[in-house]
Amino acid sequence: xxxxxxxxxxxxxxxxxxxxxxxxxxxxxxxxxxxxxxxxxxxxxxxxxxxxxxxxxxxxxxxxxxxxxxxxxxxxxxxxxxxxxxxxxxxxxxxxxxxxxxxxxxxxxxxxxxxxxxxxxxxxxxxxxxxxxxxxxxxxxxxxxxxxxxxxxxxx
Amino acid sequence: xxxxxxxxxxxxxxxxxxxxxxxxxxxxxxxxxxxxxxxxxxxxxxxxxxxxxxxxxxxxxxxxxxxxxxxxxxxxxxxxxxxxxxxxxxxxxxxxxxxxxxxxxxxxxxxxxxxxxxxxxxxxxxxxxxxxxxxxxxxxxxxxxxxxxxxxxxxx
DNA sequence: CGCTTGAGGTTTTAATTTGCAACCGATATA
DNA sequence: TATATCGGTTGCAAATTAAAACCTCAAGCG
Numbered sequence: 001x002x003x004x005x006x007x008x009x010x011x012x013x014x015x016x017x018x019x020x021x022x023x024x025x026x027x028x029x030x031x032x033x034x035x036x037x038x039x040x041x042x043x044x045x046x047x048x049x050x051x052x053x054x055x056x057x058x059x060x061x062x063x064x065x066x067x068x069x070x071x072x073x074x075x076x077x078x079x080x081x082x083x084x085x086x087x088x089x090x091x092x093x094x095x096x097x098x099x100x101x102x103x104x105x106x107x108x109x110x111x112x113x114x115x116x117x118x119x120x121x122x123x124x125x126x127x128x129x130x131x132x133x134x135x136x137x138x139x140x141x142x143x144x145x146x147x148x149x150x151x152x153x154x155x156x
Numbered sequence: 157x158x159x160x161x162x163x164x165x166x167x168x169x170x171x172x173x174x175x176x177x178x179x180x181x182x183x184x185x186x187x188x189x190x191x192x193x194x195x196x197x198x199x200x201x202x203x204x205x206x207x208x209x210x211x212x213x214x215x216x217x218x219x220x221x222x223x224x225x226x227x228x229x230x231x232x233x234x235x236x237x238x239x240x241x242x243x244x245x246x247x248x249x250x251x252x253x254x255x256x257x258x259x260x261x262x263x264x265x266x267x268x269x270x271x272x273x274x275x276x277x278x279x280x281x282x283x284x285x286x287x288x289x290x291x292x293x294x295x296x297x298x299x300x301x302x303x304x305x306x307x308x309x310x311x312x
Numbered sequence: 313c314g315c316t317t318g319a320g321g322t323t324t325t326a327a328t329t330t331g332c333a334a335c336c337g338a339t340a341t342a
Numbered sequence: 343t344a345t346a347t348c349g350g351t352t353g354c355a356a357a358t359t360a361a362a363a364c365c366t367c368a369a370g371c372g
Contacts (some may be wrong), residue, residue, distance in 0.1 A: 013257040017253050017256055017257040018180050018184070018253070020261075027178075027267065031170050039348085040348075050331045052350085052351070053331065056330095089256050092296060095285050096249035097173050098169045099248070101172045103279060104173075105169070105172040105176075111304075115300055116301045117288065120223060121301070124285055124293060125288060127252070128279065128284070128286075130248075130277075131280055133276075142193065142272060142273060142274060144270065145201075145269060145271075147269065151309050195320090197319060206362085207362095208321080211320085233319090233367085233368065234320065235320095279322070
């Protein structure tokens with residue numbers, strides 16, 4: 001955290017998010033939250049990280065509005081950590097990460113968990129980026145365009 | 157790097173990729189590579205990071221097969237760094253990160269770079285996850301399914 | 313030739329982060 | 343009253359990160 005820049009100013013659309021979730025653990029916490037985990041102890045058991053680190057990461061996620069605490073759920077006197085809308089917005093990113101991992105980090109025959117459609121248990125499709133006209137586009141079909149204001153400098 | 161586990165074993169499909177690109181800089185380097193940067197000095201100038209860190213990150217990206225060095229391009233005696241197929245596979249992830257950043261890290265009226273279709277200059281669509289039947293699905297419509305082999309333990 | 317310059321790093325060193333372990337406070341539980 | 347469990351915080355040693363200085367090689371040039 002707090003890598004080089006004080007806050008969000010002058011960071012591009014890729015770098016700003018990284019300031020919030022750009023470490024190993026944060027995304028795993030978010031993933032566990034998507035899987036329904038809510039309690040401090042649940043995250044700790046699932047991830048096996050030190051409590052002070054989990055504490056710091058949760059604080060950071062709260063500070064960035066990615067998770068929030070809710071008073072209780074089952075009457076216990078403790079609070080729980082749940083994703084905000086901003087946090088739930090990370091779903092496509094997690095899917096992209098998972099699909100990339102499946103593509104390149106597993107042997108072809110190696111067993112791994114599958115993301116499936118709840119309705120029928122079938123695996124989901126691949127994430128696809130489409131242009132306005134519906135074409136599936138890759139990196140080579142796209143470019144980044146600076147906003148009219150600040151033409152020309154880099155990594156705005 | 158080398159966070160807690162020696163190598164890839166027993167890491168889920170989300171954690172394994174994070175072992176390779178789970179730090180602030182690596183993804184930014186990859187993004188710059190998508191933007192056409194190839195030389196050590198180009199990356200350093202663009203990202204403004206210390207040379208030893210860039211060196212370490214590039215080495216790591218090479219070790220993970222995300223980038224590779226090619227002997228030259230313009231006759232200079234130095235090597236260049238280009239994305240492998242595995243590295244190019246990160247495109248959807250970068251798009252997901254960018255779109256999330258645009259959604260939640262910019263004021264509605266704040267200018268930011270746009271990812272556009274090269275053919276016509278129009279912005280690309282949003283990334284969408286679809287089920288086999290074509291339905292757009294969100295987190296709440298999906299679940300992770302363990303492979304038949306190892307039913308029941310967590311985070312396999 | 314001898315000097316400088318720039319690319320592409322490595323080494324040194326200091327600051328930051330990490331993670332283990334111990335502790336703490338509050339609530340249950342025996 | 344003991345004791346255990348949850349949800350943390352605090353110390354402290356070890357590892358990681360980063361800034362700056364240094365090194366090497368090749369080219370340019372006077």
